[in-house]
Amino acid sequence: MEVSWNELNESIRACRLCPLAEGILNKVPGQGNANARLMLIGEGPGAEEDRQGLAFVGAAGQLLTRMLAAIGIKREEVFIANAVKCRPPGNRVPKSEETAACLPYLRAQAALIRPQVILLLGATALRAVLGQEKRITQCRGQWIVSKGVFILPTWHPAALLRDPSKKRDAWQDMRALRDKLAELPLKQAT
Numbered sequence: 001m002e003v004s005w006n007e008l009n010e011s012i013r014a015c016r017l018c019p020l021a022e023g024i025l026n027k028v029p030g031q032g033n034a035n036a037r038l039m040l041i042g043e044g045p046g047a048e049e050d051r052q053g054l055a056f057v058g059a060a061g062q063l064l065t066r067m068l069a070a071i072g073i074k075r076e077e078v079f080i081a082n083a084v085k086c087r088p089p090g091n092r093v094p095k096s097e098e099t100a101a102c103l104p105y106l107r108a109q110a111a112l113i114r115p116q117v118i119l120l121l122g123a124t125a126l127r128a129v130l131g132q133e134k135r136i137t138q139c140r141g142q143w144i145v146s147k148g149v150f151i152l153p154t155w156h157p158a159a160l161l162r163d164p165s166k167k168r169d170a171w172q173d174m175r176a177l178r179d180k181l182a183e184l185p186l187k188q189a190t
């Protein structure tokens, strides 16, 4: 049976399934359009996200907003979440057991949203969703279709801030994303 948004958000708020729950200021479940055509999945909350309880509100989030705007998508049209809902200490990469513990929440969110397209931002999101053996350097820019959902792995915006040479790939992926959304029929409102 599908859980409701309220039940899901309450479960995330109360969750202590992995050690990441210790020392955080806020859970960061993710936010956006609950009937979005496009779901974006990142790695985990950073300091600003932890403070505000919102995903992708720091520098990487601002870059992501500009990237979406460049292909005509507003932030409020999409749903944005992370592979883990709690900030890893010192912004370290979440461990595979932590992303595994948190994955049911992400799956439940996707089941409620029923996105047509999922953009996986970076290696952690890719491995959490598609398997620990996956490599972002090999999968980036390659469409994967799973249960009728089109999934595109791309660089995390934080990687673009660290290494601007990756922006060329990212722009290619954003154009592919725009074209995919244009070719798919519009979702029926629920």
Ligand code: SF4
Pocket: 012, 015, 016, 017, 018, 019, 020, 021, 084, 085, 086, 098, 101, 102
């Ligand atoms: S990261 Fe996810 S699984 Fe771990 S405590 Fe936070 S909500 Fe629970």
